[in-house]
Structure formats: C-alpha cells, structure tokens
Amino acid sequence: MEKEVIKFESEFSIDCVIFGFEAGELKVLLIERKDNPYKEWLALPGNLVMNDEGIEEAAVRILHELTGLNNLHMEQFHTFGAVNRHPRGRIITVAYYALIRIDSQKELRPGKLASKALWHSVTDLPKLAFDHTEIFKTGFHKLRRRLSYQPIAYELLPEKFTLTQLQQLYEAILNKKLDKRNFRKKMLSYGFLKELDEKQKNVSFRAAKLYKFDRRKYSKIFQNEIGVDM
Structure with a gap:
C-alpha cells in the first residue's frame, strides 16, 4: 500500500523594517507597491x-x-505565519530589522515592484499592505526593548550629535517627553559619550556642543548589559 503524499504549498518571504532618524523624527522605510x-x-x-x-x-x-x-546589518526579529496573511495563499514571512543613519545613505532607488521608496514618520503611519502594520509594530516594540539595555540610539544618529538630538531620539522611540536635566545627567554619567571641541555649524540658534559615542570605551566599561530605562 502506497503512502499518501502530502503536498505542502507554503512559501517563504522576507519583510524588512528599516528605521532611520531625521529632523527630530523617527522614520521607517516604506515602498509604494506598483502591482496587485x-x-x-x-x-x-x-x-x-x-x-x-x-x-x-x-x-x-x-x-x-x-x-x-546595500551593506546593512540586519537582524531577524520575528516570523509571521498566519494562514490568511497573504491573498495568494499560505506564505510565511521572516521579518528583519535594521537601524541606519539616513544622512549617510545614497538616494533611494525603487525597484521594479515599487513605484516609490520613501522614509515615513512612525507617528502618522497609514494602514500598510498585507499584515505589514503588525510587522512594523512588532519591530518597533523590539526597538523599544533594546533601547533599555543597549546603546542602539547611536546607530541612528550622525557620528557627531548634540545632547538635544539624542534626547529627541529617545523621546521619539519611547513616545514620551523626558526631563532635560535628568536625561543629560544620566547619559553623561555612563562615561561613553565623548565631548568634542566642536559646536553645531550653520544654525540660526545658539550652537550646542557636539558629542560622539565612544564605542571602545563603552565596551571596556560595560562588560555586562546596562539599564537605561527612562
């Protein structure tokens, strides 16, 4: 008696949640779909x-x-496998996320499946195609959790930044206002911010001091994970 052959029709896909920070706003990279x-x-x-x-x-x-x-360091953060998540059938997707400095990237170039590729603020995100709203929210939650125990904020900031920019980024990710004095005191107390002998240039307001994240010092001082919960 021949064994019954079971056919598996599931397929696999990749979805990417790419975060960037620009002009005081946390942003996510989106495409506009060209086809049905x-x-x-x-x-x-x-x-x-x-x-x-x-x-x-x-x-x-x-x-x-x-x-x-290209050349981004991406990490897997979740797998989505709801039966009806895709109109064409059972498609399981592996989600990746990455943090990048927008100002260091070349101009976006949409491919043949996309009409546009654009950065969109996370604060007024519309409903996305498929279950991508759920995927985004899961990635955003992952970002918030990591912020509490790793200095990932510095992957989103320019190489040289002000303490105001750093606070704006934390507030954008945590979605709450932080006390300026307490925030600065806490960030400086960790010892991995290097104060530079430079200030902002080409600004219409009083130029602020610039800082740099000292990755070597961070690794030396903090062998274990640290908590930066605000």
Missing part, C-alpha cells in the same frame, strides 16, 4: 525567497532590489 495585490498601497520592503537562495541572502537581495540600499 495592494496596488499603490504603502508597504514594508519585502518579497518572496527564491528556491535557490538562503534566508539571509534573500534579505540582502530583496532590500537592495526594492530600495537600492
């Missing part, structure tokens, strides 16, 4: 994994093809 399903909807950069490529390889390829970005 969800034609002209905003969505996270994502696509199907080819049969002959690995998950990590696919993540790099997909992000580059849809946005032009």
